[in-house]
Amino acid sequence: AQKITQTQPGMFVQEKEAVTLDCTYDTSDPSYGLFWYKQPSSGEMIFLIYQGSYDQQNATEGRYSLNFQKARKSANLVISASQLGDSAMYFCAMSLSGGYQKVTFGTGTKLQVIP
Amino acid sequence: SAVISQKPSRDICQRGTSLTIQCQVDSQVTMMFWYRQQPGQSLTLIATANQGSEATYESGFVIDKFPISRPNLTFSTLTVSNMSPEDSSIYLCSVQTGLLTDTQYFGPGTRLTVL
Numbered sequence: 001a002q003k004i005t006q007t008q009p010g011m012f013v014q015e016k017e018a019v020t021l022d023c024t025y026d027t028s029d030p031s032y033g034l035f036w037y038k039q040p041s042s043g044e045m046i047f048l049i050y051q052g053s054y055d056q057q058n059a060t061e062g063r064y065s066l067n068f069q070k071a072r073k074s075a076n077l078v079i080s081a082s083q084l085g086d087s088a089m090y091f092c093a094m095s096l097s098g099g100y101q102k103v104t105f106g107t108g109t110k111l112q113v114i115p
Numbered sequence: 116s117a118v119i120s121q122k123p124s125r126d127i128c129q130r131g132t133s134l135t136i137q138c139q140v141d142s143q144v145t146m147m148f149w150y151r152q153q154p155g156q157s158l159t160l161i162a163t164a165n166q167g168s169e170a171t172y173e174s175g176f177v178i179d180k181f182p183i184s185r186p187n188l189t190f191s192t193l194t195v196s197n198m199s200p201e202d203s204s205i206y207l208c209s210v211q212t213g214l215l216t217d218t219q220y221f222g223p224g225t226r227l228t229v230l
Binding site for chain 2: 105107108
């Protein structure tokens, strides 16, 4: 079974600063994908970034980057130049690769950006 | 990616009644997923829906309570039956656009309140 742990229930960051949201995972399967989703107060789940377990380089998508440390089983999300619109819940998630697999989610981190 | 819509976006229902939630995708997908997010909690998979076959339910979820239909490759419904206040949640459908990707994209969610 897969497990995702997010130890930061809430985080504050000053506007225009960078912030790191922590995520560790556990699986015995060698082939998996790691994801980050953003959930604003409206409730929708917005896909942000993906990292495959065999990817050599850390994934980046605009202001989002995923700090993937495979040996430590961590997949931290870094948001650069925070904006007020970044205030939301952030969920780390994972699924096994191959076929159609369910996504296992962490408990989430609530990020608040302060002007 | 995929564009996913859900109806209704929110509803308030009386206990003992049923609600059917619709999920529409802008492209043909093999598998659709239904998740539940109880208040303040993370997402939990209810079932996976493959076109032309019965849905596969996760432990703790049963077909009598959450019947699912998948009549074609772009549409699915989830019914929440005989509702109780404990069913108050956000219900989200998601799709994986193909076997070459692990990423699931989510609809905007249906926010259900049961009185």
